[in-house]
Structures are given as C-alpha cells and as structure tokens.
Amino acid sequence: MSLLDYFRTSKTSSASLAKERLQILVAYERSSTNQPPYLPQLQQELLIVIQKYVNVNCDAMTIKLEQNDNQETLELNIVLPDFRRV
Amino acid sequence: MARIIVVTSGKGGVGKTTTSAAISMGLAKKGHKTVVIDFDVGLRNLDLIMGCERRVVYDIINVINEEASLNQALIKDKNCNLLSILPASQTRNKDALTQEGVGKILEELSKEFKYIVCDSPAGIEQGAHLAMYFADDAFIVTNPEVSSVRDSDRILGLLSSKSQRAEKNEEPIKEYLILTRYAPERVKSGEMLSLDDVQDILSLDLLGVIPESKSVLTASNSGNPVILDEKSDAGQAYGDIVARYLGETRPHRFIEGKKGLFRKLFGGG
Ligand SMILES: Nc1ncnc2c1ncn2[C@@H]1O[C@H](COP(=O)(O)OP(=O)(O)OP(=O)(O)O)[C@@H](O)[C@H]1O
Ligand SMILES: [Mg+2]
Numbered sequence: 001m002s003l004l005d006y007f008r009t010s011k012t013s014s015a016s017l018a019k020e021r022l023q024i025l026v027a028y029e030r031s032s033t034n035q036p037p038y039l040p041q042l043q044q045e046l047l048i049v050i051q052k053y054v055n056v057n058c059d060a061m062t063i064k065l066e067q068n069d070n071q072e073t074l075e076l077n078i079v080l081p082d083f084r085r086v
Numbered sequence: 087m088a089r090i091i092v093v094t095s096g097k098g099g100v101g102k103t104t105t106s107a108a109i110s111m112g113l114a115k116k117g118h119k120t121v122v123i124d125f126d127v128g129l130r131n132l133d134l135i136m137g138c139e140r141r142v143v144y145d146i147i148n149v150i151n152e153e154a155s156l157n158q159a160l161i162k163d164k165n166c167n168l169l170s171i172l173p174a175s176q177t178r179n180k181d182a183l184t185q186e187g188v189g190k191i192l193e194e195l196s197k198e199f200k201y202i203v204c205d206s207p208a209g210i211e212q213g214a215h216l217a218m219y220f221a222d223d224a225f226i227v228t229n230p231e232v233s234s235v236r237d238s239d240r241i242l243g244l245l246s247s248k249s250q251r252a253e254k255n256e257e258p259i260k261e262y263l264i265l266t267r268y269a270p271e272r273v274k275s276g277e278m279l280s281l282d283d284v285q286d287i288l289s290l291d292l293l294g295v296i297p298e299s300k301s302v303l304t305a306s307n308s309g310n311p312v313i314l315d316e317k318s319d320a321g322q323a324y325g326d327i328v329a330r331y332l333g334e335t336r337p338h339r340f341i342e343g344k345k346g347l348f349r350k351l352f353g354g355g
Contacts, residue, residue, distance in 0.1 A: 013276025018232050019283045026239050026287055033243050 096237030098208030106205035112328030114169035137309025150187030263290035270343025
C-alpha cells in the first residue's frame with residue numbers, strides 16, 4: 001500500500017457497494033430466468049391445496065425446478081408450523 | 087464459411103455502434119472481406135459513424151421485402167474496399183425484420199464475406215433478437231456501471247437459450263467481453279467498477295478494454311471509425327481487440343491508466 005492509497009481508500013467506495021448489489025441481483029435473476037413461466041402459478045395453487053389440510057404460511061413454501069444432464073426435478077419445500085397435540 | 091459476429095449489450099448507448107464500426111473496419115484492414123449490418127431499424131446510426139449516410143439508397147428492409155437486391159443495398163466503404171455496409175431502414179419499425187428474411191440475407195452474404203458484423207439495437211425486442219439469433223460469436227459491450235452489467239448478464243442468458251445454436255443444440259455462441267468507456271482514474275478512486283469487479287460477475291473471455299476517450303466523438307464527428315485514428319488510445323485499443331480476435335496475443339492495455347507526476351513520486355497504481 002502506497003502513501004497515496006492511504007489517503008484514498010478511507011471509506012467504503014461506491015464501486016464496492018455497486019459490486020455487492022450486482023452480485024446479489026444477478027444471482028437472483030439467473031436462478032429465476034431459467035424457470036418455466038408457470039412456476040409461480042403452480043406454487044400458488046399448490047399452496048391453496050396444502051392450506052386445506054395444514055395451516056401454513058405463504059412464505060413457508062419454496063419451489064425450485066432443477067435441471068441435470070438427463071433429468072428435471074421439481075423440488076418442493078414446505079415448512080410445517082410448529083404444532084403440538086392438545 | 088463466414089463467421090457471424092453480433093455486437094450486443096441489452097442496455098442502450100454503451101458503445102455498440104462505435105464498436106461495430108471499429109471492429110468491422112479493423113477486420114477489413116487486416117485483409118478480410120467484411121460486411122457490417124445495422125439492425126437498429128427506425129434509428130439507424132451506423133451509416134453516420136461509417137460516414138456513408140449520403141450514399142444510402144436501399145436498406146435491409148427493402149432487401150427483405152424484395153424491393154431491392156442485396157447488391158443494390160450494400161454500400162462499399164470509402165476507406166477500405168474490403169468493407170461493405172448494409173444500412174437499416176429509417177422509416178419502418180423493427181417488426182419489419184423477419185427471421186426468415188434475415189436468415190436469407192445472412193446466407194447470401196456468407197458466400198461472399200469472411201466476417202459478418204451485426205450491430206444490435208438496444209433492448210431485447212425483435213431487432214436485438216434477430217441480430218443475435220444466427221451469431222457464431224457475441225461481443226458483449228459493457229460499461230463499468232451497474233445497469234450495463236446487469237443487462238449484459240441478461241443478454242448472456244438469451245444468447246444461450248434463444249439463438250439458433252441453442253435451439254439446434256449446436257456448440258454454443260462464443261461470448262467475449264468488451265469493457266468500454268473505462269476510466270482507470272475513477273476505478274482507482276473507487277468510484278467506478280473495475281475490470282475485475284465486472285469479470286467477477288460476468289466471467290467472460292476478455293477481448294479488450296476501451297478507455298473513455300475524446301477521440302470517439304472526434305471520429306463520429308467526421309464519420310471515420312475511431313480505429314482509423316491510430317494515434318488515439320481508443321483507436322489502438324480497438325486495434326488490439328481485432329488482433330486478439332484473429333488469434334494474436336497482445337498484452338492488455340488501458341487498464342491501469344497513465345501515471346501522473348504526483349503518483350510517480352508517491353507510488354501507487
Ligand atoms: N470509449 C468511448 N469514449 C467516449 N465516448 C464513447 C466511447 N464509446 C462510445 N462513446 C459515446 O457514447 C455514445 C453512444 O455510443 P454508441 O452509439 O456507439 O452506443 P450504442 O450502444 O450503439 O447506442 P444504441 O443503444 O443507441 O444503439 C456516443 O455518443 C459515443 O460517442
Ligand atoms: Mg447503436
């Protein structure tokens with residue numbers, strides 16, 4: 001680190017903030033653009049069915065479609081409420 | 087067989103037309119028969135940058151609609167006889183471009199030219215889609231700026247899903263990065279994303295970095311692609327890019343910027 005750098009990089013630069021925001025956004029957009037357009041609708045309808053039986057929150061469910069070389073898998077993740085028997 | 091290059095970015099105003107003009111001229115100057123096509127129907131500008139605006143008679147839409155032959159529409163460049171320009175239409179809209187029409191034109195041009203450079207319009211609509219659809223190589227023009235990097239990433243997604251090569255399951259389009267309007271001083275002071283920052287996100291094959299340069303405006307004022315200004319930094323940077331694309335190895339320049347007296351004395355950079 002040179003003398004000049006010492007005076008220059010005192011606070012977090014705006015470029016590093018830009019990079020951080022970009023990394024998060026791009027990662028999110030990459031995962032969502034590869035998904036088929038029907039996925040949000042599917043998630044909505046599944047949730048309604050599940051809610052008939054279990055009392056789950058709308059944000060308790062994540063849905064993910066993954067493609068490997070020779071197969072596609074639909075991954076459904078539902079966090080059940082912490083229920084106790086009475 | 088011709089090689090089809092698309093110059094694309096998603097975002098507008100980042101330097102696609104400047105780049106298309108420079109590299110097509112560079113390829114032709116290196117002895118390769120080259121044609122550059124303006125896909126920006128309704129907002130043509132390549133003719134101005136190439137300095138042939140007063141010689142435009144027919145355009146790509148006339149050729150697609152069979153109102154003119156391809157040879158009638160092609161304009162021979164005034165500086166280099168190995169270079170031709172196919173202008174866009176100024177009066178129609180982008181929907182006048184059809185996949186079939188563009189495919190036919192590219193097929194015919196492939197017989198005669200070694201390189202076909204497609205100057206894409208901004209956005210991801212029909213014009214941009216068709217400019218990239220038939221490509222073999224993609225030059226992604228990016229500015230060190232958040233919205234440009236994001237749009238470049240979006241374009242990369244389209245190249246790998248909505249192109250002919252993707253649809254036919256052929257070898258994917260080869261993607262290269264051209265980082266332009268780069269200001270090393272602003273990168274050093276932490277105001278501008280650095281080449282490494284951009285590459286951490288896009289990780290592409292780097293063709294070169296073009297510095298922010300006054301010579302680009304001077305070149306467009308006179309209608310001569312900036313690569314012809316061999317004394318200018320931007321002209322030299324484009325020269326390097328063409329050489330690298332053709333397989334030469336050249337060290338990257340214009341990333342560090344010049345050292346001022348102050349910095350020479352106190353170190354850094
Ligand atoms: N390296 C550079 N240094 C300075 N100015 C530049 C540089 N590259 C491009 N410009 C300027 O940026 C502006 C936009 O350039 P250009 O027309 O090539 O962009 P574009 O991506 O083709 O735009 P559009 O999306 O509208 O087609 C022009 O005014 C041009 O002179
Ligand atoms: Mg343009």
